[in-house]
Amino acid sequence: MGEQVEVKVDRKAGHMVRTSTQSGIEVKPFYNDKDVQHISYAEDLGDPGSYPFTRGLYPEMYRDRLWLKSFIVSYATAEETNKAFRQYIANGLTDLRLLCDLPTQSGIDPDHPSAWNSMMCGGVATYAINVYEEMLEGLPLGEAVFEFAHAGMSSFLYFYGLLVAVMENKGIDIKKLRGNSINDPIRSKLVYGCPDFPTFVDRRICLDHIEYSVRNTPNWRPIAPNGVDPCQAGMDAVKELGGCLAVATQVMTDLAERGITIDEFGPMVFALDAESDFFETIAKFRLARKMWAKIAKEKFNAKTKRAMQLKIGIRTSGLSLTHQKPLNNAARVTLQILSCVLGGVNSLDASSIDEAVGLPSIEARLFNLDTQHIITHEANVPLVADPLGGSYYLEWLTSHMETEVNKYLQEIEERGGVFACLESGWLNEVLEASRLKVQREKAEGKRLIVGVNAFRQEGEEGPVNKAIRDVAYKPPTVAAREEKVAEVKRYKAGRDMKRLKPLVKGLYRATKEGRNTQRPVIDAAKAGMTVGECVGVIRTAYGIHYDPFKEIEMPDFVREIVKET
C-alpha cells in the first residue's frame, strides 16, 4: 500500500470498483420486501413529526420551515467578516457561524509566540470583546441564529460569554439568544488534541456552559456532539454516529448529577457530516433521530416530545473536495446537500467549491446558497417529507446501521464509557485504523476520487478551473500580523485594571471553589479579559501552568490575584 496509482477505468464498459458503501457495509445488487420484513412502520419509522422521528421532526417538515443555511464565516478581520455577514444575510443566509482564528480557538492570544504562524487563519483573531463588538455591529443579534464550532473547549465558555456580554451591553434580552455550541469534550481532544485544558477540566467546563445556558438562555443549544470532525479525521459513518450518541448519553448522565433533567434540557443537537456516499448519508441522518429518541425516552425517561427530538446540523465533507479540477466540487457539494434535504436535517453548512484551494471566496459561497435555493424552488425536493421513506434499500440500510451502531455503543460501554475510551487511547486507535483503511482503499483503487486517483486531468487546466483557483481567499500578510500583535498589546495596556482585576479574581475563585464558571467569564469579558487570560486563569486555579504551551509567564495582575487568594 502507500503508492497511490491512477486507476484506469474502462470508460466504454463502465463498472463499479466496489460492492460496499463508503463505510464498508456490503450491499446486495438489489433489495425487496423480504429485506424489510422485520421493520415496523409504527415502531421504527412513524409519520414525520411522530416518535421515533425517523422520518423527520415535524409533520409539515420543510413546507413550514426550510433548513437553516449557514456558513463558517471566517475572514481575517472583524471588518471584513462583518461586511461578509451583511452580504450573506442579504442573500438568504439565516445562520451565522462565528469562528475565530486558530490560535484564539486553541486558547491563546495573538501576542503569544505560538500564535504567529496561524494568526488570522481560519477566522478573526477574536481576543476580546472589542473584536466581537466590531464584528457584530449592525447585525440583528436578537433574531439571528449563531453557531460555535471552535476547536477548544475554552472557546465555548469564552465566546458564548462574549456573545452574552455584547447582548447585555446593548440591552438585548439574552433569552433571545438562539443557536448552538458544539461544546463536545471528546472531539476537542480526539480530533484537535487541543492544548487549552486537560480532559478533566474540559469535562467540567462543558457542564458549566450547559448548566448556565439551560437556566439563562433557553433558546441556546449548549452542546452539539460532533461527528463531522471525527468523520473528517477518518471515522466511518457508524462510528461517527455512535460517537455522538455516546457523548450525548454521557453528558445527560453528568447533567443529571447537577439536577438537570432531559425535559429541562430540551432537544439535542448533533453536528453530523454529509459524506459522499449518498444513501449511507441519508440513512445515517434518519437513524440518528431514531436512536436519540429511543435513548431519550427509554434511558432518560423523557416525558416531553421536544426532549426526544434530535436536531441535525450539517457540515458537508470538506475532505471530499479536491484541489484537482475544483469545478468537480460543485457536483460533490450538490449531491451532499441533496442527501441532507432527503435526510431531513435542520441546518446546513455546505462547503464551497474552492475550499480545497484556499479559504472560500464570497462568490463561491453565494453559489453555494444558490445551489440550495435551486434544490428548493426549482427542483421542489423539499415538497414532501422523507420522500425516500419506504425504499427497500434505504430502510434496510437504516436498520442495518442501527445494529452496527448499537454494537459500537456496547463496546464503548464495556470499556468504561466514552471518557475512559478517550483516556486509554482506544478511540484514537479506532480512528487511526479507520483512517488507514480509507488510505489503503484509495491506494488499491477500491475508492475512486475523480481527478485524483481516477479520471485525472490530461494537459492544461481549463479557464473555469483556473478562475476558481485564482479567486480563493488569500491569508493575511506578515505586516497584517505584526499590526494585529501591536493592536492586542495596545488593547491590553488600555484596560481599566481596577475594574478588570476583581472580575478575573471572581473567575479564579469560582474555578477553585467548584462553582459555575460561566457567569464570571461573562462579567470579566465585559471588562476586557482576553481569551488567553481566561484560559490561563482557569488553568492556574487548577494548579497547572498558566500557558498551555508553557512559553509565557502569567501577567502580573494574575500573579497578584493568586497571591491575594
Add this chain to the structure above:
Amino acid sequence: MEEKRPIRVLIAKVGCDIHERGALTLMTTLRDNGMEVIYTGRYQTPKGVANAAVSEDVDVVALSDHTGSLPIIAESVLSELEKFGVSDIKVVAGGLLTPADVKSLEDMGVTGNYGPGTPMEVIVEHIRGLV
C-alpha cells in the same frame, strides 16, 4: 557493499493548524516505502522543529499546513535551522498553497510544495531524489 541507512524524515506542523490527516497519511506512506519517519504532532514551534530535526539527524523536514501560511512557517523554520548551522537538511512542504506561495517557497529553497490530493508516489519519488 556498504549498507545504506534508510532516509530519515521529520514531518512537522508549526503553529495552531489542526488539519492533521495529510501529515498522518504521508507518515504511513513514507514508512511503507522504507523510510524512517518522525512526526512532531501539532502545535509545534519553529525552534522545536529545528531542534528535533538536528537531534534526530534527519535528511528531510516535511512541513505540513492547511492555513495558507506555509511561506511564513518555512521561513521561520529555515532561520532556526540556520542557527544550528546545518545546511544539509532538505526542507519540503505540502498543504494549502497558492501559485504565489509555491514561488516564494521555491525562492527559499523549499521544494515539493504539493497541494492536497497529490499522488503519494510523486512525493515519495521527490524525497528519494533529494537524498
